[in-house]
Amino acid sequence: MNFDVVIEKTEKLAENIYFLRLRSERISAEAVPGQFVNIKCHDGLDAFLRRPISIMRANPAEKTFDIVYMVRGKGTRILSCLECGDTADCVGPLGRGFTLPEKGERICVIGGGIGVFPLLFLLERSKDVHKTAFLGFRTRDMIVLQKDFEKVSDRLVISTDDGSFGHKGLITNPFIEYLQTEKPDRVYTCGPLPMMKAVAEACIERNIFCEVSMEQRMGCGIGACLVCVCKVRHNDDFGYERICRDGPVFSAEKIIF
Ligand SMILES: Cc1cc2nc3c(=O)[nH]c(=O)nc-3n(C[C@H](O)[C@H](O)[C@H](O)COP(=O)(O)OP(=O)(O)OC[C@H]3O[C@@H](n4cnc5c(N)ncnc54)[C@H](O)[C@@H]3O)c2cc1C
Numbered sequence: 001m002n003f004d005v006v007i008e009k010t011e012k013l014a015e016n017i018y019f020l021r022l023r024s025e026r027i028s029a030e031a032v033p034g035q036f037v038n039i040k041c042h043d044g045l046d047a048f049l050r051r052p053i054s055i056m057r058a059n060p061a062e063k064t065f066d067i068v069y070m071v072r073g074k075g076t077r078i079l080s081c082l083e084c085g086d087t088a089d090c091v092g093p094l095g096r097g098f099t100l101p102e103k104g105e106r107i108c109v110i111g112g113g114i115g116v117f118p119l120l121f122l123l124e125r126s127k128d129v130h131k132t133a134f135l136g137f138r139t140r141d142m143i144v145l146q147k148d149f150e151k152v153s154d155r156l157v158i159s160t161d162d163g164s165f166g167h168k169g170l171i172t173n174p175f176i177e178y179l180q181t182e183k184p185d186r187v188y189t190c191g192p193l194p195m196m197k198a199v200a201e202a203c204i205e206r207n208i209f210c211e212v213s214m215e216q217r218m219g220c221g222i223g224a225c226l227v228c229v230c231k232v233r234h235n236d237d238f239g240y241e242r243i244c245r246d247g248p249v250f251s252a253e254k255i256i257f
């Protein structure tokens with residue numbers, strides 16, 4: 001179902017990274033971490049297909065939800081020109097979200113680049129658990145929402161590829177190091193495929209529950225066109241599932257990377 005949602009707040013968080021707060025009673029009430037909205041960026045033929053963006057936070061009391069996106073091409077560039085009071089045509093909340101942890105568990109999130117946004121929503125909604133967040137960015141200038149992550153995690157580890165902030169190198173390095181001494185109950189990851197593959201393999205090896213949030217170009221966003229499929233294990237065989245409908249969150253064991 002699509003809604004015209006009003007933009008309540010816009011903010012440029014970093015070069016090419018924008019925050020939007022949108023008003024929708026339905027989406028804010030129904031959204032769960034890991035779900036996304038599919039946004040129509042323009043009325044004409046330019047950027048004709050909707051663009052999927054994760055819900056980063058939902059506040060049912062205020063009837064708002066937040067998204068953060070990076071300008072990558074035509075669609076997101078058009079989005080970045082929206083102003084407060086404008087409306088955006090959104091379908092959502094869509095997809096299957098993360099499995100929330102149980103009280104008393106220890107969870108770990110590993111995010112890279114634009115993959116960090118749905119993990120903030122997950123951390124916010126995970127109550128009475130011990131939370132460690134590992135976030136990787138390309139460089140210091142691309143680190144966003146650090147304070148928001150600090151607020152909702154017990155421990156935050158940041159890495160940058162160039163070493164301009166935090167650990168130097170891939171975020172999977174401090175995560176694997178952490179696994180030498182700790183065994184979290186649940187691990188959740190979202191970001192570049194090689195990062196998620198490394199996280200998934202480390203968890204499967206140690207028998208740790210792990211969910212990955214997959215990203216793929218989308219057509220319809222509602223399970224009809226099969227543009228977004230990924231390869232999955234079906235017992236001893238393999239098959240394909242739709243990231244928009246069967247995911248974007250999958251059990252790490254299921255994905256054939
Ligand atoms: C479930 C889901 C959740 C997402 N959540 C977010 C989010 O929270 N924040 C965010 O910034 N982005 C998110 N994305 C990615 C976002 O949808 C794309 O960046 C966006 O569609 C690009 O549109 P565009 O018109 O600006 O670029 P286009 O002109 O369509 O493409 C520009 C470049 O981006 C690449 N690209 C486009 N779509 C994708 C994609 N889905 N995955 C990988 N590369 C792509 C293209 O190959 C091309 O190189 C998400 C994607 C999915 C599937």
Ligand code: FES
Binds near residue numbers: 220221224244
């Ligand atoms: S985008 Fe059409 S089936 Fe997923």
